[in-house]
Amino acid sequence: FLNTILHDLDRAPEGVRLGGGWAMDPCAARDASWVDFGSGFFWAPILEWGRRGKEAYLAVNLPEGMLDADRLGELDEVLARLGELPRPLPEIPQGKVVDHQPGEAQWLKRVEGVLGEIKRGTYRKIVLARKTRVEMGGGADPAAYLATRMHSGLDVFLLRRAGSVFWGLSPERLISRNREQIWSEALAGTRPRGANTADDKKLERELLGSEKDRREQDLVREFIEGTMGPWCSRVQTGITQVRKFRSIQHLY
Secondary structure, eight states: OHHHHHHHHHHSOTTOOOEEEEOSSTTSOOOGGGGGGTTEEEEOOSEEEEEETTEEEEEEOOOTTOOOHHHHHHHHHHHHHHTTSOSSOOOOOOEEEEEEESOHHHHHHHHHHHHHHHHTTSOSOOOOOOEEEEEESSOOOHHHHHHTTTTSSSEEEEEEETTEEEEEEESSOSOEEETTEEEOOOOEEEEEOOSSHHHHHHHHHHHHTOHHHHHHHHHHHHHHHHHHGGGOSOOOOOOOOEEEOSSEEEEO
């Protein structure tokens, strides 16, 4: 995937941004919820609105030769509809948790098993995940959910593909490139934000002094260094610090 991204960025005008990601295990069988996204997917938006400081911009990203009269007409229709968006956005219906997969007993058993394997030195790090199924009390507008997190300090994204919507929040940047320089970020280890400044500082010191969290971040940094190494003449890392968000803080 990294090879494909760098190749596409080589051919793209300056300023084009790609969104996407890939599964932690691209070879694993896909859950039905992820069939529309495959083992990995990246895209460049056809129409992109953004802000740089106090300035706003609107960009159209199309391959050479595709900007014909029909495409221009479609873009005109999209721009006209932007002014028709409802304000405020519809209220978000309340959701009801139906189940967790795996259930609590099986989940705790897996956690215990993984911790045992790490202690025995079989693995250095394992990421466990489970699925929560929620039924909504009414029509769920993805744009309304997106709007509720726009000021969270996180990178918020929403992608429609076929019959599915992938919506999420990420505290870290996967990769950024400016001419001959590439940046990535190693975020790991978590603490909540404190109830006040003193409490927040205490949690920050606890996070910085945690051997477990520092080791976890070291693994992420080593992975990034190993991935970047073959593509770069020099890989440089910064000093570990804490990045704070509205409700959590991470080693960075």
